[in-house]
Every structure is written in C-alpha cells, then in structure tokens.
Amino acid sequence: MSKLLAVGTVAFDAIETPFGKTDKILGGSGTFVSLAASQFGIKTGVVSVVGGDFPQAYLDMMNAKGIDTQGVEIIKEGKTFFWSGKYHNDMNSRDTLITELNVLEHFKPVVPEDFKDASVVMLGNLHPLTQASVLDQMTEKPKLVVLDTMGFWMDIALNDLHDVIKRIDVITINDEEARQLSGEYSLVNAAKKIHEMGPKYVVIKKGEHGALLFHEEKIFFAPALPLAEVFDPTGAGDTFAGGFCGFLAMTEDISFENMKNAVIYGSNLASFCVEKFGTERMEKLTKEEVQKRLHAFKQLTQFDIEIN
C-alpha cells in the first residue's frame, strides 16, 4: 500500500465568520491534509507536535480514520499551537487575531521509521529548514515531494526556501505568494520563474477562483465548485493539497494527465471543507458524497465542441 507522509501543524483554531464563531477547535495544516488523504485508503502518517492540552479524542478520531499519529510528538508541559482569525464579509480575506506558536516554536519533526520510505511526502507550511530536515530523514527518495509555503517565509528565510524548493517536485502556493516569490504579476510568467527554481510542477491556488497546475508549457485549470454559501474557508488549501497528494499516492501515477485528476480531487474535497467550521465536514464526509460531487465537477467543466 502506498504511504503518504504529511508534515504540518496539528493545532487549535478559533474562527469567526459572518455566520458565527467558534471556541478553540481542531485545526492545523497536518490535520486537514491527513483528513483529506484519509479518503483514499492509503497509509497516511502525520508528523507534528502538540502540547499537553491537546485532547486525546482528536488523535483518536484521526486514528479511527486510519491516520497514523505516532509522529505527533506530545510535549506534556507545553501548549498546543493556537491561531485565531476573523473572516471579512467576502470570505476572501481575513485578519489574524491571535498567533501563539507555543510548542511549534522549537518543533523538530521526527519521521517515524515506518514512514521513512513514504512514496509521497507533503511538506506543510513550516520554516523551510524544518521542511528540509524531513527530507533529510527519508531513507528512500520519495516518488513525489509536495511543498506548501507562504509569504512570511519569503520575507524572513528566502535563501532557505530556495534551498528546499530545489529538492521538491510540486510547489503549492497561492496567487499572491506566487507573485511575491517570482516578482511576476502574470501567473503564467510567475509559474515559469518558479519552474526555474526547481519544482517541475507548480500549483497556484486562487481560492474561490480555482487552481492552476503548470508543467513545462502545459496548463490545467480546476475551478472551485460554486457554492451558495462558503461557511468557513479555514483549511480549504490544506484539504486541497491533501486530496491532491492522496489521489497521487493511491494511483501511484505522477504523470501530468493524472495530476489533472488529482487537482480535481483536491478541489472536490476542498468544496466540502468550507461547508462547516473547521474539520467538522471532513470528519463526516463519505465516499458516496465525494463521488457524487465529482459528477458535479464534470458537469461544471466538461464540454463537447467538435474541433477541426
């Protein structure tokens, strides 16, 4: 069975949207990535760190989904990473209210023996040196390494970021970050510059405006499913990445044609994530719901023009 290793945060989020607000609930990139990947019947392991305040019930829930959490270090005397944010009315922008790094501040990921030969590695948004340290621990070269990052690391650790992205296959990045990293406004030109930095595949996430996959001269586009209501966008990007990686791990086919399908799967799962607060929707998602919505994606995008 294919193995997927997901490195990222397992955390508390407190979220406010025009639809309501939450207390501290389960969040974090490692959480969303692994929950999405758990849809694919592969062996998914998550590497992260939490404090003594982190409920065992959350880990139990992840284990029940087949997610291996032995790589989640628990620092009894520490506190779990906490993020709080408030979304604006358009749901496309948000203000961060609180960021408490806590145990994340000195996070040194340790890859469990069992996942040192994972075929797909998803490096969630962390310091580039932390991301690199995960690759250093792999005993076999993964078939595919996917990396997520953000503007913050471009500001404070650009050289380290350049070093690690030389070692990866796919970068997932949002449109503004792609512009920042490349210095190009046009996303086509931005992807070209980022290709030259190393990654053979560039995925540019545009939130409600979908996602673009670039490879050499080829481009594929997956829309976000138009929804009557986006309830909470938190975790949508990580869910997208988890669906993308999980599908590729399951199919063991990293061709561009199959990556198109992976992008659709990622968009599909993300469309569920935003329907409820935090991980609520993803925890209860069934395979039947996923399949049904794939039909909606086909209806949304497929056409049949005769071309001469």
Next chain:
Amino acid sequence: MSKLLAVGTVAFDAIETPFGKTDKILGGSGTFVSLAASQFGIKTGVVSVVGGDFPQAYLDMMNAKGIDTQGVEIIKEGKTFFWSGKYHNDMNSRDTLITELNVLEHFKPVVPEDFKDASVVMLGNLHPLTQASVLDQMTEKPKLVVLDTMGFWMDIALNDLHDVIKRIDVITINDEEARQLSGEYSLVNAAKKIHEMGPKYVVIKKGEHGALLFHEEKIFFAPALPLAEVFDPTGAGDTFAGGFCGFLAMTEDISFENMKNAVIYGSNLASFCVEKFGTERMEKLTKEEVQKRLHAFKQLTQFDIEIN
C-alpha cells in the same frame, strides 16, 4: 442562414495600459460583438449611431468581414461617442478619463427590415428603454435574446431594466453587477435571484477568472485562458458575448449543453481580443487560430476521472 442582430455602440476609444497608449481608435460594444460574431459565417447586422467624424474605412472593414452596417445611422453634423480610460497595473480595474456621449445621447435604434426577423438578438449595454425599443421592432419573436447591462442603469433606471429583462432569455453581467442587481454576495444565490426576474439563463462574467453559466440548478464554468500578458482588456466582455451569440446563431441550438460550447467559444475569442489594443487582434484573427486555441481550452479543462 441564421441572422444575428447586434445593438450597441460603435465608437472611439482612447486607451492607456501599462504597455502603452493609443489615440482615438475603433471601439464600442456593437463593434466588438459583431467582429466576434463575424467568425461564424452567419448574417450579422449591427445597429448603432456614429457622427460625421467616423471614418468610412472602419465601416468598410466591418463590411469586408460580412457585417451588415446599414443599421449604423450616421449623423453628419454630430460627433461619435468617445470613451477614454486608463487601466491600472493589475489590468482588472480602470479609471474612466473621458466619456463624451455625443450622438449616443439621443440614439433611437432603427432595426433594418432585413433584421426584423433575426433569430438571435444581442442587446448591448445601453439604456434599458433603448434596449426594449429594439425588441418592439422585431416582427418575429427571436429564438434567443441576450442582454448586457451595467451598474449605471441599475442606479438610474432600475424599473426600466426590470421591465426589459423580463423579455429576454440570457443576461450577461459581471460579478459585481450581479451582486448589485440581486443584493446577494454569493454568485450562486445572485443567479437564482436574477432567474426569478425573468432570464432563464444567467451568464456571470468574472474577467480573468472566467465566466459562469447558470440555468435552473445547472452550472457551467469556462475559465479565461491564462495568458502571459493581457495587453488591453477593452472589449473582452463584448467579444465574449459576440462569440456566445454567434456560435448559438450558427448552430441554431439553444440547449444548455450547446450553450456550454457557446461559453467556451466566447472565452476563446475574448482571449485573443486582449492580446492587442482595441480591435486590432480581432480584425486579423483567422479560423485556424481559433481552432488551435480551442484545443488549448480542451487541454486546460478536460480531465478523465473514473467516477463510480
């Protein structure tokens, strides 16, 4: 042969973008719509008004493309409608520098006898009463009436707008205008409200983020082709509408499935329009280029997931 009647402005534009600026060049919604429609080998007539300052060479160019301009009234002592605008660096927003209505101020469209039985009517962005007066002149009920409008008419003539959109089949509108007209932020909900106002089909144009087609519970999405450089967005929306209408007039099939193709054709033509200033690219566009880019649209959007 199918007939398409396009009512709109035939005008002068002066455009400034980060790539350069123009003197007064050919522009106007009627111009862009009919140039796009002329790709389809149908009989296209344009109804508009110009002043004595309007060069015969522009009309000759349109005639050479098979566009019937007998409906373009020439007011010898008047001046042609003139718009001047400057695009910001992101090309998504622009400032209007000059608007001189001139002969447009008292424009009373007169539909030529030959087009009173047109099967497709495209009502370009004009006062809703002007748009309605065109429908009043049709001797046969058109198979399809498509209407474009803008926020300005919602501000100053909302009741008239509501009256005319009860009489049409398809409304094309941009995302901000759809929100203004419906009072709904979500485009899915906006389309639902606009359906209730009359049009069975709602096309929401999102510029570089593509276009959505809504019909009952169905949604189709066409992306804009990602381009390395958008040189001048002027006329892209009208070119989209002209491609949409022209394709439907040519195929004489107004089913939802065929409208998907029409949306793709519209997006395809719009992707050329933005490559040069004004009408320059559309004037020289060949059928071979159009067909080739349709392949690019297929590559961009089509995938092949097996769904259970």
